[in-house]
Amino acid sequence: xxxKMDRKTFLSYLGTGATALAAASxxxxxxxxxxxxxxxxxxxxxGFKTNRVSGKFxxxxxxxxxxLVLPKNFxxxxxxxxxxxxxxxxxxxxxxxxYNAFFPISxxxxxxxxxxxxxxxTIFSVGPVKDGKMTPDQIQKSLYYQGMSVIEIYRDEKGVWxxxxxxSYARRIxxxxxxxxxxxARGIPALKSATTATGTxxxxxxxxxxxxxxxxxxxxxxxTAANSSLPETHxxxxxxxxxxxxxxxxxxxxxxxFNHENTAMGLAADGRVVVYMGDDKKDAxxxxxxxxxxxxxxxxxxxxxxxxDGTLYVADLKKGVWHPVTLEAVTKAATEDPSLLDKxxxxxxxxxxxxxxxxxxxxxxxxxxxxxxxSPFDSTVFICHTNNDNHGNIHGHIxxxxxxxxxxxxxxxxxxxxxxxxxxxxxxxxxxxxFTSNGDLWVVTDISSSSxxxxxxxxxxxxxxxxxxxxxxxxxVALQFAxxxxxxxxxxxxxxxxEQTLFLSVQHPGENTEDLSKPTSTxxxxxxxxxxxxGVVAISGFNLE
Ligand code: FEO
Ligand code: CA
Ligand code: CA
Ligand code: CA
Numbered sequence: 078x079x080x081k082m083d084r085k086t087f088l089s090y091l092g093t094g095a096t097a098l099a100a101a102s103x104x105x106x107x108x109x110x111x112x113x114x115x116x117x118x119x120x121x122x123x124g125f126k127t128n129r130v131s132g133k134f135x136x137x138x139x140x141x142x143x144x145l146v147l148p149k150n151f152x153x154x155x156x157x158x159x160x161x162x163x164x165x166x167x168x169x170x171x172x173x174x175x176y177n178a179f180f181p182i183s184x185x186x187x188x189x190x191x192x193x194x195x196x197x198x199t200i201f202s203v204g205p206v207k208d209g210k211m212t213p214d215q216i217q218k219s220l221y222y223q224g225m226s227v228i229e230i231y232r233d234e235k236g237v238w239x240x241x242x243x244x245s246y247a248r249r250i251x252x253x254x255x256x257x258x259x260x261x262a263r264g265i266p267a268l269k270s271a272t273t274a275t276g277t278x279x280x281x282x283x284x285x286x287x288x289x290x291x292x293x294x295x296x297x298x299x300x301t302a303a304n305s306s307l308p309e310t311h312x313x314x315x316x317x318x319x320x321x322x323x324x325x326x327x328x329x330x331x332x333x334x335f336n337h338e339n340t341a342m343g344l345a346a347d348g349r350v351v352v353y354m355g356d357d358k359k360d361a362x363x364x365x366x367x368x369x370x371x372x373x374x375x376x377x378x379x380x381x382x383x384x385x386d387g388t389l390y391v392a393d394l395k396k397g398v399w400h401p402v403t404l405e406a407v408t409k410a411a412t413e414d415p416s417l418l419d420k421x422x423x424x425x426x427x428x429x430x431x432x433x434x435x436x437x438x439x440x441x442x443x444x445x446x447x448x449x450x451x452s453p454f455d456s457t458v459f460i461c462h463t464n465n466d467n468h469g470n471i472h473g474h475i476x477x478x479x480x481x482x483x484x485x486x487x488x489x490x491x492x493x494x495x496x497x498x499x500x501x502x503x504x505x506x507x508x509x510x511x512f513t514s515n516g517d518l519w520v521v522t523d524i525s526s527s528s529x530x531x532x533x534x535x536x537x538x539x540x541x542x543x544x545x546x547x548x549x550x551x552x553x554v555a556l557q558f559a560x561x562x563x564x565x566x567x568x569x570x571x572x573x574x575x576e577q578t579l580f581l582s583v584q585h586p587g588e589n590t591e592d593l594s595k596p597t598s599t600x601x602x603x604x605x606x607x608x609x610x611x612g613v614v615a616i617s618g619f620n621l622e
Contacts (some may be wrong), residue, residue, distance in 0.1 A: 094177060109326035114166045134621060136556040137539035141530060143598050145583060146560040151618035154238040155601045156230050158612030159202060160506035163228050164247035171195030171201035172222035174582035176283040177569035178291050180320050186575040187232040190246055190320040192291045193613055194280035195223050200590050201608055211304050219301060220252025223278035225293055227320045248323055252276035255598040256316060259385040262330035265425035267310050274311040274328055282339035282448050282509055284621045287372055288380045290319045294337035296357055310429055315340060317381060332366050333431035341449040345486025348372055350383045353458055355446030359465050361432065363392040365399060367486055391440030400438045401487050402427060410437040444470045450510040452547060457484050459495060461507040463523055472498030472505040496545055504555050505537045509572040518545045519570050526564040526588040540566050562600035564588040579616040586611065
Protein backbone atom coordinates (compact mmCIF):
# COMPACT_ATOMS: atom_id res chain seq x y z
CA UNK A 78 0.00 0.00 0.00
CA UNK A 79 1.37 3.40 -0.75
CA UNK A 80 1.07 6.46 1.39
CA LYS A 81 -0.87 8.46 -1.13
CA MET A 82 -3.63 5.91 -1.34
CA ASP A 83 -3.85 5.65 2.41
CA ARG A 84 -4.17 9.37 2.83
CA LYS A 85 -6.91 9.55 0.23
CA THR A 86 -8.75 6.67 1.81
CA PHE A 87 -8.45 8.23 5.21
CA LEU A 88 -9.84 11.56 4.07
CA SER A 89 -12.83 9.94 2.49
CA TYR A 90 -13.25 7.81 5.55
CA LEU A 91 -13.56 10.80 7.81
CA GLY A 92 -16.77 11.57 6.00
CA THR A 93 -18.15 8.12 6.68
CA GLY A 94 -19.31 8.82 10.19
CA ALA A 95 -21.55 11.64 9.05
CA THR A 96 -22.81 9.57 6.14
CA ALA A 97 -23.58 6.65 8.40
CA LEU A 98 -25.43 8.94 10.77
CA ALA A 99 -27.49 10.37 7.94
CA ALA A 100 -28.26 6.89 6.63
CA ALA A 101 -29.26 5.71 10.07
CA SER A 102 -31.56 8.63 10.71
CA UNK A 103 -33.09 8.12 7.27
CA UNK A 104 -34.21 4.70 8.42
CA UNK A 105 -31.48 2.51 6.96
CA UNK A 106 -30.41 1.51 10.41
CA UNK A 107 -33.29 -0.28 12.09
CA UNK A 108 -32.57 1.34 15.40
CA UNK A 109 -35.84 2.54 16.87
CA UNK A 110 -37.17 0.50 19.74
CA UNK A 111 -33.88 -1.28 20.18
CA UNK A 112 -32.06 -1.66 23.42
CA UNK A 113 -29.63 1.00 24.54
CA UNK A 114 -25.97 0.41 23.90
CA UNK A 115 -25.37 1.46 27.49
CA UNK A 116 -27.02 -1.62 28.94
CA UNK A 117 -26.03 -5.26 29.12
CA UNK A 118 -23.95 -7.35 26.80
CA UNK A 119 -26.89 -9.21 25.28
CA UNK A 120 -28.24 -5.89 23.99
CA UNK A 121 -25.50 -5.86 21.38
CA UNK A 122 -27.45 -8.64 19.73
CA UNK A 123 -30.53 -6.47 19.42
CA GLY A 124 -28.60 -3.61 17.84
CA PHE A 125 -27.62 -0.24 19.16
CA LYS A 126 -29.69 2.84 19.84
CA THR A 127 -26.74 5.20 19.75
CA ASN A 128 -24.94 6.35 16.64
CA ARG A 129 -21.49 6.74 17.97
CA VAL A 130 -18.68 7.25 15.52
CA SER A 131 -16.10 4.95 16.95
CA GLY A 132 -14.19 4.58 13.71
CA LYS A 133 -12.38 7.91 13.51
CA PHE A 134 -8.69 7.22 13.43
CA UNK A 135 -5.66 7.78 11.31
CA UNK A 136 -5.07 4.37 9.67
CA UNK A 137 -1.71 2.73 10.25
CA UNK A 138 0.64 1.23 7.69
CA UNK A 139 1.33 -2.51 7.59
CA UNK A 140 4.40 -3.31 9.69
CA UNK A 141 6.63 -6.21 10.72
CA UNK A 142 7.26 -4.74 14.18
CA UNK A 143 7.12 -7.08 17.18
CA UNK A 144 4.53 -4.85 18.78
CA LEU A 145 0.82 -4.22 18.89
CA VAL A 146 0.76 -1.05 16.80
CA LEU A 147 -2.26 1.24 17.06
CA PRO A 148 -3.20 4.58 15.46
CA LYS A 149 -2.00 7.69 17.24
CA ASN A 150 -3.99 8.67 20.33
CA PHE A 151 -4.91 5.06 21.09
CA UNK A 152 -3.30 2.90 23.78
CA UNK A 153 -3.56 -0.62 25.07
CA UNK A 154 -3.29 -2.25 28.48
CA UNK A 155 -2.39 -5.94 28.79
CA UNK A 156 -5.14 -7.24 31.07
CA UNK A 157 -4.06 -10.87 31.28
CA UNK A 158 -1.39 -12.91 29.58
CA UNK A 159 -0.58 -16.61 29.41
CA UNK A 160 0.12 -18.18 32.82
CA UNK A 161 -0.89 -15.12 34.87
CA UNK A 162 -2.62 -15.99 38.14
CA UNK A 163 -6.31 -15.10 37.79
CA UNK A 164 -7.76 -15.80 41.26
CA UNK A 165 -6.94 -16.50 44.90
CA UNK A 166 -6.91 -20.24 44.25
CA UNK A 167 -3.89 -19.65 42.00
CA UNK A 168 -5.51 -20.75 38.74
CA UNK A 169 -3.59 -19.62 35.66
CA UNK A 170 -4.67 -17.85 32.49
CA UNK A 171 -4.65 -20.18 29.50
CA UNK A 172 -2.93 -20.52 26.15
CA UNK A 173 -3.99 -19.46 22.65
CA UNK A 174 -6.30 -16.55 23.56
CA UNK A 175 -9.19 -16.19 21.16
CA TYR A 176 -12.83 -15.08 21.65
CA ASN A 177 -13.66 -12.40 24.24
CA ALA A 178 -16.98 -11.39 25.76
CA PHE A 179 -17.36 -8.65 28.36
CA PHE A 180 -20.20 -8.72 30.91
CA PRO A 181 -20.69 -5.54 32.96
CA ILE A 182 -21.14 -6.10 36.70
CA SER A 183 -24.19 -4.19 37.95
CA UNK A 184 -24.35 -2.20 34.72
CA UNK A 185 -20.83 -0.81 35.11
CA UNK A 186 -18.85 -0.01 31.96
CA UNK A 187 -15.58 -0.10 33.88
CA UNK A 188 -15.94 -3.33 35.88
CA UNK A 189 -17.11 -6.67 34.61
CA UNK A 190 -16.33 -10.25 33.78
CA UNK A 191 -14.29 -11.03 30.72
CA UNK A 192 -14.66 -14.50 29.25
CA UNK A 193 -11.74 -15.56 27.08
CA UNK A 194 -11.34 -18.68 24.94
CA UNK A 195 -8.08 -20.63 24.94
CA UNK A 196 -7.69 -22.39 21.65
CA UNK A 197 -4.51 -24.37 21.70
CA UNK A 198 -1.10 -25.16 23.13
CA THR A 199 2.19 -23.67 21.99
CA ILE A 200 5.85 -24.23 22.73
CA PHE A 201 5.45 -21.56 25.42
CA SER A 202 2.69 -23.46 27.24
CA VAL A 203 3.82 -27.09 26.93
CA GLY A 204 7.45 -26.81 25.79
CA PRO A 205 8.96 -28.38 22.67
CA VAL A 206 7.10 -31.51 21.54
CA LYS A 207 9.63 -34.18 20.52
CA ASP A 208 8.84 -36.17 17.35
CA GLY A 209 5.27 -34.92 17.44
CA LYS A 210 4.47 -36.92 20.58
CA MET A 211 3.53 -35.19 23.83
CA THR A 212 4.70 -36.60 27.15
CA PRO A 213 2.03 -37.35 29.81
CA ASP A 214 3.02 -34.09 31.54
CA GLN A 215 2.57 -32.13 28.31
CA ILE A 216 -0.84 -33.72 27.76
CA GLN A 217 -1.94 -32.61 31.24
CA LYS A 218 -0.65 -29.09 30.59
CA SER A 219 -2.37 -29.00 27.25
CA LEU A 220 -5.73 -29.93 28.83
CA TYR A 221 -5.17 -27.43 31.62
CA TYR A 222 -4.23 -24.42 29.50
CA GLN A 223 -6.89 -24.88 26.81
CA GLY A 224 -10.57 -24.11 27.36
CA MET A 225 -11.70 -20.81 28.78
CA SER A 226 -10.99 -18.26 31.52
CA VAL A 227 -13.49 -16.12 33.35
CA ILE A 228 -11.70 -13.13 34.87
CA GLU A 229 -12.89 -10.01 36.64
CA ILE A 230 -11.51 -6.78 35.20
CA TYR A 231 -11.82 -3.09 35.95
CA ARG A 232 -10.55 0.28 34.76
CA ASP A 233 -8.73 2.12 37.52
CA GLU A 234 -8.86 5.84 38.26
CA LYS A 235 -5.92 6.42 35.89
CA GLY A 236 -7.79 4.77 33.02
CA VAL A 237 -5.75 1.55 33.08
CA TRP A 238 -7.57 -1.77 32.68
CA UNK A 239 -6.49 -4.45 35.16
CA UNK A 240 -7.43 -7.90 36.39
CA UNK A 241 -8.95 -8.23 39.88
CA UNK A 242 -7.53 -11.50 41.17
CA UNK A 243 -9.58 -11.25 44.39
CA UNK A 244 -12.70 -11.94 42.30
CA SER A 245 -15.02 -14.71 43.45
CA TYR A 246 -16.10 -15.27 39.82
CA ALA A 247 -12.63 -15.75 38.34
CA ARG A 248 -12.05 -19.34 37.31
CA ARG A 249 -10.84 -21.69 34.63
CA ILE A 250 -12.98 -23.94 32.49
CA UNK A 251 -10.73 -26.43 30.73
CA UNK A 252 -10.03 -29.98 29.64
CA UNK A 253 -11.01 -31.26 33.10
CA UNK A 254 -14.38 -29.49 33.55
CA UNK A 255 -17.55 -31.56 33.48
CA UNK A 256 -20.29 -30.68 30.97
CA UNK A 257 -23.88 -31.77 30.74
CA UNK A 258 -24.69 -33.03 27.22
CA UNK A 259 -28.04 -31.80 25.86
CA UNK A 260 -30.00 -32.45 22.68
CA UNK A 261 -30.34 -35.34 20.23
CA ALA A 262 -26.87 -36.87 20.77
CA ARG A 263 -27.23 -37.10 24.54
CA GLY A 264 -26.80 -40.72 25.62
CA ILE A 265 -26.60 -42.19 22.11
CA PRO A 266 -24.22 -45.07 21.25
CA ALA A 267 -22.05 -42.79 19.04
CA LEU A 268 -21.20 -40.87 22.24
CA LYS A 269 -20.70 -44.10 24.21
CA SER A 270 -24.10 -43.49 25.80
CA ALA A 271 -22.66 -40.52 27.70
CA THR A 272 -24.87 -37.83 29.22
CA THR A 273 -21.86 -35.84 30.42
CA ALA A 274 -18.51 -35.05 28.86
CA THR A 275 -15.18 -34.29 30.45
CA GLY A 276 -13.56 -31.14 29.26
CA THR A 277 -13.64 -28.56 26.55
CA UNK A 278 -10.65 -27.62 24.40
CA UNK A 279 -9.76 -26.03 21.05
CA UNK A 280 -12.12 -23.18 22.01
CA UNK A 281 -11.88 -20.83 19.10
CA UNK A 282 -14.45 -18.09 18.68
CA UNK A 283 -17.93 -17.95 20.16
CA UNK A 284 -20.81 -15.63 20.81
CA UNK A 285 -23.06 -14.24 23.50
CA UNK A 286 -26.67 -15.33 23.90
CA UNK A 287 -29.78 -13.22 24.28
CA UNK A 288 -29.83 -14.39 27.92
CA UNK A 289 -26.31 -13.26 28.81
CA UNK A 290 -24.38 -16.50 28.68
CA UNK A 291 -21.46 -17.39 26.41
CA UNK A 292 -21.36 -19.93 23.61
CA UNK A 293 -17.84 -21.21 22.99
CA UNK A 294 -16.86 -23.25 19.96
CA UNK A 295 -14.72 -26.38 19.92
CA UNK A 296 -12.82 -26.11 16.66
CA UNK A 297 -9.72 -28.22 15.94
CA UNK A 298 -10.31 -30.69 18.76
CA UNK A 299 -9.02 -33.84 17.06
CA UNK A 300 -5.38 -33.73 18.13
CA THR A 301 -5.98 -32.96 21.79
CA ALA A 302 -8.70 -35.63 22.01
CA ALA A 303 -6.39 -38.21 20.40
CA ASN A 304 -3.35 -37.25 22.53
CA SER A 305 -5.47 -37.52 25.67
CA SER A 306 -7.27 -40.75 24.67
CA LEU A 307 -10.60 -39.01 25.09
CA PRO A 308 -13.64 -40.04 23.00
CA GLU A 309 -13.57 -37.91 19.84
CA THR A 310 -17.36 -37.62 19.63
CA HIS A 311 -17.44 -35.73 22.94
CA UNK A 312 -15.78 -32.74 21.22
CA UNK A 313 -16.52 -30.52 18.25
CA UNK A 314 -19.64 -29.10 19.89
CA UNK A 315 -20.87 -25.69 20.98
CA UNK A 316 -20.60 -25.30 24.75
CA UNK A 317 -22.55 -22.83 26.87
CA UNK A 318 -21.26 -21.31 30.10
CA UNK A 319 -22.69 -18.70 32.46
CA UNK A 320 -19.87 -16.40 33.59
CA UNK A 321 -21.77 -15.65 36.80
CA UNK A 322 -22.58 -19.30 37.67
CA UNK A 323 -19.83 -21.88 37.70
CA UNK A 324 -22.25 -24.80 37.89
CA UNK A 325 -23.75 -24.07 34.45
CA UNK A 326 -21.75 -25.99 31.79
CA UNK A 327 -23.48 -27.48 28.75
CA UNK A 328 -22.66 -29.01 25.37
CA UNK A 329 -25.56 -28.44 22.99
CA UNK A 330 -25.56 -31.23 20.42
CA UNK A 331 -28.58 -29.87 18.49
CA UNK A 332 -26.15 -27.30 17.02
CA UNK A 333 -24.16 -30.04 15.31
CA UNK A 334 -20.65 -31.38 15.67
CA PHE A 335 -17.99 -30.02 13.36
CA ASN A 336 -14.95 -27.72 13.47
CA HIS A 337 -17.00 -24.98 15.07
CA GLU A 338 -15.66 -21.49 14.65
CA ASN A 339 -18.30 -19.30 16.22
CA THR A 340 -21.94 -18.55 16.86
CA ALA A 341 -23.98 -15.46 15.95
CA MET A 342 -27.39 -15.36 17.59
CA GLY A 343 -30.43 -13.40 16.51
CA LEU A 344 -34.21 -13.71 16.38
CA ALA A 345 -36.45 -14.83 13.53
CA ALA A 346 -39.41 -12.55 12.77
CA ASP A 347 -41.65 -14.89 14.77
CA GLY A 348 -39.40 -14.85 17.85
CA ARG A 349 -37.59 -18.15 17.46
CA VAL A 350 -33.85 -18.08 18.16
CA VAL A 351 -31.50 -18.35 15.18
CA VAL A 352 -27.82 -19.25 15.54
CA TYR A 353 -25.45 -18.90 12.56
CA MET A 354 -22.29 -21.02 12.63
CA GLY A 355 -19.21 -21.56 10.49
CA ASP A 356 -17.33 -24.86 10.09
CA ASP A 357 -13.72 -23.74 9.69
CA LYS A 358 -12.37 -26.38 7.40
CA LYS A 359 -11.56 -26.34 3.71
CA ASP A 360 -14.68 -27.13 1.66
CA ALA A 361 -16.99 -26.97 4.68
CA UNK A 362 -20.40 -25.41 5.11
CA UNK A 363 -22.27 -22.54 6.75
CA UNK A 364 -25.08 -23.52 9.12
CA UNK A 365 -27.96 -22.02 11.02
CA UNK A 366 -29.95 -23.51 13.85
CA UNK A 367 -33.55 -22.40 14.46
CA UNK A 368 -35.17 -23.24 17.78
CA UNK A 369 -38.56 -24.92 17.90
CA UNK A 370 -39.86 -22.56 20.57
CA UNK A 371 -39.76 -18.80 20.91
CA UNK A 372 -37.49 -16.57 22.95
CA UNK A 373 -39.09 -15.07 26.07
CA UNK A 374 -37.01 -12.33 27.66
CA UNK A 375 -38.79 -12.82 30.99
CA UNK A 376 -37.49 -16.37 31.23
CA UNK A 377 -33.86 -15.27 31.46
CA UNK A 378 -31.38 -18.12 31.39
CA UNK A 379 -34.14 -20.73 31.11
CA UNK A 380 -34.16 -19.72 27.43
CA UNK A 381 -31.06 -21.91 27.17
CA UNK A 382 -33.48 -24.82 26.65
CA UNK A 383 -34.15 -23.33 23.19
CA UNK A 384 -30.74 -24.64 22.15
CA UNK A 385 -31.76 -28.20 22.98
CA ASP A 386 -34.65 -28.49 20.54
CA GLY A 387 -34.75 -27.13 16.99
CA THR A 388 -33.70 -27.70 13.40
CA LEU A 389 -30.22 -27.40 11.98
CA TYR A 390 -29.95 -26.07 8.40
CA VAL A 391 -27.06 -25.88 5.96
CA ALA A 392 -26.57 -23.19 3.29
CA ASP A 393 -26.87 -24.08 -0.39
CA LEU A 394 -25.26 -21.04 -2.04
CA LYS A 395 -26.09 -22.17 -5.56
CA LYS A 396 -29.83 -22.36 -4.98
CA GLY A 397 -29.99 -19.76 -2.23
CA VAL A 398 -31.83 -22.07 0.14
CA TRP A 399 -31.30 -23.53 3.62
CA HIS A 400 -31.56 -27.33 3.66
CA PRO A 401 -32.60 -29.08 6.87
CA VAL A 402 -29.92 -31.40 8.25
CA THR A 403 -32.30 -34.01 9.57
CA LEU A 404 -32.56 -37.80 9.54
CA GLU A 405 -35.49 -37.47 7.14
CA ALA A 406 -33.52 -35.29 4.71
CA VAL A 407 -30.44 -37.51 4.91
CA THR A 408 -32.55 -40.64 4.30
CA LYS A 409 -34.17 -39.02 1.26
CA ALA A 410 -30.81 -37.89 -0.12
CA ALA A 411 -29.39 -41.40 0.15
CA THR A 412 -32.16 -43.29 -1.68
CA GLU A 413 -29.82 -44.27 -4.53
CA ASP A 414 -27.03 -45.43 -2.27
CA PRO A 415 -28.48 -46.70 1.03
CA SER A 416 -24.98 -47.67 2.24
CA LEU A 417 -24.49 -43.96 2.87
CA LEU A 418 -27.03 -44.34 5.64
CA ASP A 419 -25.00 -46.83 7.69
CA LYS A 420 -23.85 -44.07 10.01
CA UNK A 421 -27.23 -42.44 10.42
CA UNK A 422 -29.83 -44.22 12.49
CA UNK A 423 -31.05 -41.29 14.57
CA UNK A 424 -30.99 -37.48 14.63
CA UNK A 425 -28.24 -37.89 17.23
CA UNK A 426 -26.09 -39.59 14.58
CA UNK A 427 -26.91 -36.85 12.08
CA UNK A 428 -25.67 -34.07 14.39
CA UNK A 429 -22.65 -36.14 15.49
CA UNK A 430 -21.52 -36.77 11.91
CA UNK A 431 -22.78 -33.41 10.75
CA UNK A 432 -20.15 -32.69 8.09
CA UNK A 433 -21.08 -35.80 6.11
CA UNK A 434 -24.81 -35.28 6.64
CA UNK A 435 -24.65 -31.63 5.49
CA UNK A 436 -22.96 -32.54 2.22
CA UNK A 437 -25.51 -35.32 1.58
CA UNK A 438 -28.45 -32.92 1.89
CA UNK A 439 -26.93 -30.30 -0.43
CA UNK A 440 -24.79 -27.99 1.69
CA UNK A 441 -22.30 -26.01 -0.42
CA UNK A 442 -18.62 -26.63 0.35
CA UNK A 443 -17.05 -23.19 0.96
CA UNK A 444 -13.70 -21.61 1.67
CA UNK A 445 -13.28 -22.10 5.42
CA UNK A 446 -16.16 -20.16 6.98
CA UNK A 447 -14.78 -18.45 10.09
CA UNK A 448 -16.60 -15.81 12.11
CA UNK A 449 -20.15 -14.73 11.33
CA UNK A 450 -21.89 -11.56 12.56
CA UNK A 451 -25.43 -10.33 12.07
CA SER A 452 -25.53 -6.63 11.20
CA PRO A 453 -27.31 -4.72 13.97
CA PHE A 454 -28.48 -2.33 11.23
CA ASP A 455 -30.28 -4.47 8.72
CA SER A 456 -30.04 -8.15 9.78
CA THR A 457 -27.79 -9.06 6.87
CA VAL A 458 -25.32 -11.78 7.81
CA PHE A 459 -21.57 -11.36 7.29
CA ILE A 460 -19.36 -14.44 6.94
CA CYS A 461 -15.58 -14.50 6.72
CA HIS A 462 -14.44 -17.07 4.19
CA THR A 463 -10.86 -16.88 5.29
CA ASN A 464 -9.13 -18.63 2.35
CA ASN A 465 -8.86 -22.00 0.61
CA ASP A 466 -5.80 -22.75 -1.47
CA ASN A 467 -7.54 -25.82 -2.91
CA HIS A 468 -9.50 -23.36 -5.06
CA GLY A 469 -6.87 -20.69 -5.48
CA ASN A 470 -8.72 -18.46 -3.01
CA ILE A 471 -5.54 -17.28 -1.34
CA HIS A 472 -6.75 -14.06 0.32
CA GLY A 473 -10.34 -14.97 1.18
CA HIS A 474 -13.45 -12.79 1.17
CA ILE A 475 -16.36 -11.63 3.26
CA UNK A 476 -19.72 -12.97 2.12
CA UNK A 477 -22.92 -11.10 3.02
CA UNK A 478 -26.19 -13.02 3.14
CA UNK A 479 -29.54 -11.32 2.60
CA UNK A 480 -32.27 -13.49 4.12
CA UNK A 481 -35.62 -13.41 2.28
CA UNK A 482 -37.93 -10.78 3.74
CA UNK A 483 -35.09 -9.67 6.00
CA UNK A 484 -36.16 -12.53 8.30
CA UNK A 485 -33.41 -14.58 9.96
CA UNK A 486 -35.91 -17.47 10.01
CA UNK A 487 -36.24 -17.47 6.20
CA UNK A 488 -35.57 -20.59 4.14
CA UNK A 489 -34.28 -18.60 1.14
CA UNK A 490 -31.52 -16.06 0.74
CA UNK A 491 -29.35 -14.17 -1.71
CA UNK A 492 -25.74 -13.14 -1.17
CA UNK A 493 -22.96 -10.84 -2.31
CA UNK A 494 -19.21 -10.77 -1.88
CA UNK A 495 -19.07 -7.77 0.45
CA UNK A 496 -15.28 -7.41 0.42
CA UNK A 497 -12.44 -9.46 -1.03
CA UNK A 498 -8.97 -9.93 0.40
CA UNK A 499 -6.01 -8.94 -1.77
CA UNK A 500 -3.71 -6.06 -2.70
CA UNK A 501 -6.65 -3.89 -3.70
CA UNK A 502 -8.23 -4.07 -0.23
CA UNK A 503 -5.03 -4.29 1.82
CA UNK A 504 -6.14 -7.30 3.89
CA UNK A 505 -5.82 -11.04 3.52
CA UNK A 506 -7.54 -13.97 5.23
CA UNK A 507 -10.36 -12.35 7.24
CA UNK A 508 -11.26 -14.21 10.43
CA UNK A 509 -13.15 -12.68 13.40
CA UNK A 510 -15.73 -9.92 13.03
CA UNK A 511 -17.38 -7.36 15.29
CA PHE A 512 -19.76 -4.48 14.64
CA THR A 513 -19.77 -1.00 16.08
CA SER A 514 -22.97 0.98 16.34
CA ASN A 515 -22.16 3.18 13.34
CA GLY A 516 -22.33 0.08 11.14
CA ASP A 517 -18.59 -0.42 10.79
CA LEU A 518 -17.36 -3.96 10.56
CA TRP A 519 -14.16 -4.70 12.48
CA VAL A 520 -12.19 -7.51 10.89
CA VAL A 521 -9.08 -9.31 12.12
CA THR A 522 -6.90 -11.28 9.75
CA ASP A 523 -5.31 -14.70 10.02
CA ILE A 524 -2.50 -15.10 7.53
CA SER A 525 -0.82 -18.28 8.75
CA SER A 526 2.55 -17.79 10.41
CA SER A 527 4.18 -19.88 7.69
CA SER A 528 2.94 -17.46 4.99
CA UNK A 529 3.36 -14.10 6.73
CA UNK A 530 5.73 -11.65 5.08
CA UNK A 531 6.44 -14.02 2.21
CA UNK A 532 5.44 -14.34 -1.44
CA UNK A 533 1.99 -12.94 -2.20
CA UNK A 534 1.51 -12.13 1.50
CA UNK A 535 4.50 -9.79 1.69
CA UNK A 536 2.60 -6.53 1.35
CA UNK A 537 0.27 -7.27 4.27
CA UNK A 538 3.15 -7.82 6.71
CA UNK A 539 1.95 -8.90 10.21
CA UNK A 540 -1.68 -9.79 10.86
CA UNK A 541 -3.91 -6.86 11.61
CA UNK A 542 -7.26 -5.41 12.54
CA UNK A 543 -9.21 -3.52 9.88
CA UNK A 544 -12.34 -1.39 9.87
CA UNK A 545 -14.76 -1.67 6.94
CA UNK A 546 -17.85 0.56 6.72
CA UNK A 547 -20.95 -1.36 5.62
CA UNK A 548 -22.82 1.61 4.21
CA UNK A 549 -22.06 5.00 2.68
CA UNK A 550 -19.53 5.90 0.01
CA UNK A 551 -16.75 3.92 1.70
CA UNK A 552 -18.75 0.70 1.92
CA UNK A 553 -16.31 -2.16 1.62
CA VAL A 554 -13.13 -0.05 2.00
CA ALA A 555 -10.73 -1.54 4.57
CA LEU A 556 -8.64 0.72 6.81
CA GLN A 557 -6.00 -0.73 9.10
CA PHE A 558 -6.49 0.00 12.80
CA ALA A 559 -3.94 -2.35 14.38
CA UNK A 560 -0.98 -4.56 13.54
CA UNK A 561 -0.05 -7.47 15.78
CA UNK A 562 3.36 -8.62 16.99
CA UNK A 563 5.49 -11.13 15.08
CA UNK A 564 3.75 -14.38 14.03
CA UNK A 565 0.59 -13.58 15.95
CA UNK A 566 -3.01 -13.49 14.95
CA UNK A 567 -5.29 -10.88 16.47
CA UNK A 568 -8.51 -12.52 17.64
CA UNK A 569 -11.69 -11.95 19.63
CA UNK A 570 -12.46 -8.25 19.07
CA UNK A 571 -15.27 -7.27 21.45
CA UNK A 572 -16.44 -3.78 22.37
CA UNK A 573 -17.67 -2.78 25.80
CA UNK A 574 -21.34 -1.75 25.55
CA UNK A 575 -20.38 1.97 25.72
CA GLU A 576 -17.86 1.39 22.89
CA GLN A 577 -15.12 3.15 24.85
CA THR A 578 -13.04 -0.01 25.13
CA LEU A 579 -12.11 -2.65 22.60
CA PHE A 580 -11.03 -5.97 24.06
CA LEU A 581 -8.74 -7.90 21.75
CA SER A 582 -6.66 -11.06 22.02
CA VAL A 583 -3.12 -11.41 20.76
CA GLN A 584 -2.88 -15.09 19.88
CA HIS A 585 0.32 -17.06 19.31
CA PRO A 586 3.01 -14.32 19.07
CA GLY A 587 6.30 -16.06 18.23
CA GLU A 588 4.46 -19.13 16.95
CA ASN A 589 7.39 -20.32 14.84
CA THR A 590 9.75 -20.44 17.82
CA GLU A 591 11.61 -23.76 17.88
CA ASP A 592 14.13 -23.02 20.60
CA LEU A 593 12.81 -21.40 23.78
CA SER A 594 16.09 -19.58 24.26
CA LYS A 595 15.56 -17.88 20.89
CA PRO A 596 11.94 -16.78 20.76
CA THR A 597 10.90 -15.13 17.49
CA SER A 598 8.71 -12.70 19.47
CA THR A 599 8.96 -11.45 23.05
CA UNK A 600 5.65 -9.57 23.11
CA UNK A 601 4.35 -8.23 25.52
CA UNK A 602 7.96 -7.43 26.40
CA UNK A 603 7.66 -7.81 30.14
CA UNK A 604 10.72 -6.72 32.07
CA UNK A 605 13.01 -9.64 32.90
CA UNK A 606 11.30 -12.04 30.51
CA UNK A 607 12.53 -13.57 27.28
CA UNK A 608 9.44 -15.25 25.93
CA UNK A 609 6.26 -14.45 24.05
CA UNK A 610 2.94 -14.66 25.84
CA UNK A 611 -0.47 -14.60 24.24
CA GLY A 612 -2.81 -12.27 26.08
CA VAL A 613 -5.84 -10.02 26.13
CA VAL A 614 -5.56 -6.25 25.83
CA ALA A 615 -8.00 -3.40 26.38
CA ILE A 616 -7.69 -0.67 23.76
CA SER A 617 -8.75 2.87 24.73
CA GLY A 618 -8.83 6.18 22.91
CA PHE A 619 -12.13 6.04 21.06
CA ASN A 620 -13.21 9.60 20.67
CA LEU A 621 -16.96 9.40 20.92
CA GLU A 622 -19.07 12.34 19.92
FE1 FEO B 1 -9.67 -21.03 15.35
FE2 FEO B 1 -11.00 -20.94 12.65
O1 FEO B 1 -9.93 -20.16 13.79
CA1 CA C 1 -10.74 -17.96 14.05
CA1 CA D 1 -17.40 -12.03 16.26
CA1 CA E 1 -8.21 -18.68 11.51
